[in-house]
Amino acid sequence: MAKRDDKPSLEVAGTLEQLLATKEIVISCGSGGVGKTTTAAAAGAMAAAQLGGKVLVLTVDPAKRLANALGLERFGNVERRVPSELFHAAGVEPRGELYAAMLDTKESWDALVRTHAPDPQTRDAILANPLYKNITGKFVQSHDYIAMERLHEIHVSGRYDLIIVDTPPTRNAIDFLEAPERMADFFSSRLLRWLITPYRSRLVNAASRPFYNVADRILGSQFLEDIAEFFILFHTMYDGFVERARAVTRTLEDRRTTFVVVSTLEEAPVREAEFFISALDQRDFHLGALVLNKVLPAYFLDDAAASVAETLCRKAEPIAEEVADPQLGEADHVARVLHEVGESFLNYRVVATREAEQRKELGRVPEIVASAPFFETDIYDLAGLLRLGERIWR
């Protein structure tokens, strides 16, 4: 589309370029379906092309098309370099290097266990425990924590100048902000300690007997023992985990870290974005920018255009006769087309008007607001990512 008056405007001083040149970690967040992952990749591609240095895009759940756009067969837990030929093919001589990696939750948890387990026996016992497998594979919250953990690990390795991370899709967007604290709390909890007290001594403890009796009736003692064994093993990693979770929290609070909230102007994502912005504020995290995605062209808000569309709807037939041309076909056929054209404009204008209102409310908050148009076609190559990147960059 990318034509004339739909050029994205920059409402307030400051640009994404400046933000990315300043920060070391950029966390892209927002509700599902707003183009968060694509935006993160586009910003990463622009940073590698223009700012130079080594840039990593760490994504959670990429579309196959995005992997292809970055020239990678598939993403893996290990970072891989995006071939510079792809930049050349897009007509760009990149100043830096672009890398991409996908978060593999299971693999990252395993790596964490290998790091923190006190000895090989414990390590193997944990990795083989059926509950561990279940928790890391299926436990919803485990994504949130591991994403932040991996970010921290990569950051302290010093391998990259800029890391752009895309957050896991959660209904409750603040979950992952609290994930490190929750993890620390979990390991410090009294109940965890209760669970890891030897099974037999718990049996004779009068206070816990009613609990045990009922729990046994519900769950069966074998299952309870399995749970206890799992937590006993896990507890050996207590110190490492708590310390680590605190370090991850510090990374999020660091001034070199910034959050970019991505949203479309639809009602539900906007509400989520507002909620998220206030959550960042409460925690004193740095809100760097707001990227508004899939914004309808500005001509929908043009009053002159709207009155043309209304005229087309109202007077399609006389107009069709006026411009009559044998090549165009019958006048009533032309009138139908004109009516449809007018009707469609007015339909989309309703949406554009509603979205302009949302934008006014949302746009007040951060210093940098960038917007990207509604691209007609999907982004399938690096050139496409750079095209999106250009629109939000300055």
Next chain:
Amino acid sequence: MAPAPLELLDRRLLFVTGKGGVGKTSMAAALALLGSTHGKRTLACEVDAKGNLADFFEAEPNTFSPRELSPGLFAMAMNTEESLKEYLKLQLKVPLLARIGPFARSLDFVANAAPGVKEILTIGKLLWEVREDHYDLVVVDASATGHIVGQLAAPEAINELVKVGRIRDQTRWMVDLLSDPAIVGAVIVATPEEMPVTETLELVGRIRSETQVDLAAVIVNKVLPELFGRGEEETFQRLREPELVSALSRATGSSIEPVLDAAELAVTLRRTRAEHISRLRTEMSADVPMLYMPYLFTRTHGVRATRTLAEALAAELGY
């Protein structure tokens, strides 16, 4: 279209899922509304604590105990703690004293820490409402694509982990109900865009291989209207020629160009989305019924949107 979707509302329990942002909640609301207007005593239940199902009925936030919103339409919000207490009371006859205080907190901890327990408490409560015939139809605004499989597969998974005890007796009847297509069905909501279609295709495969729940329907939401009929698009393209653009601008009193651009955009968006729909149709097995819901230009939220969608659903289902 195959006659199969006619049976959609004759099932007793529908889990409505889909990627975030596709309109899962509004579709669950519309299905529940349609059920209740067709004389079914209907319960709409949201599973997500942060959900906004109540907004689609212009109601107060839902609570664990169902409230009647309109004749025959009830709504509730799942709460696993409450569900556990109810279970202890009704199934295990645990005295009240034991259900409160530190004891209950301990149980809650186990429920949080032990994999699958929360899922069982959720699924179990919903199945129980159906088994006890409290409602003719239960519509669940279920978890998003990432978590729904774990939830639906939980009773079986627990069956494997727990060899004896009360839980095992409980999960057995749950598995029986879940695997009966006349009773339980999953409904996946998608929009005609790349990621939602890709996730839907993956989810179809996972529901079939990892759960015993029948896939009742895939609902494609936000389908854009077709602008032009046969031969009309060619006419439209000719209207874009310079002489005609000026003639039309004169006739309408101002530049028609942005209006024509807008129509072009609408045509391209529609075409791109149609490609995603056909990918979904061709890559999914033919026995899965597909329903198409229109994109709503005027209202996307509130009870008005719910009503509009319910009417569109009724038309698709042949009511």
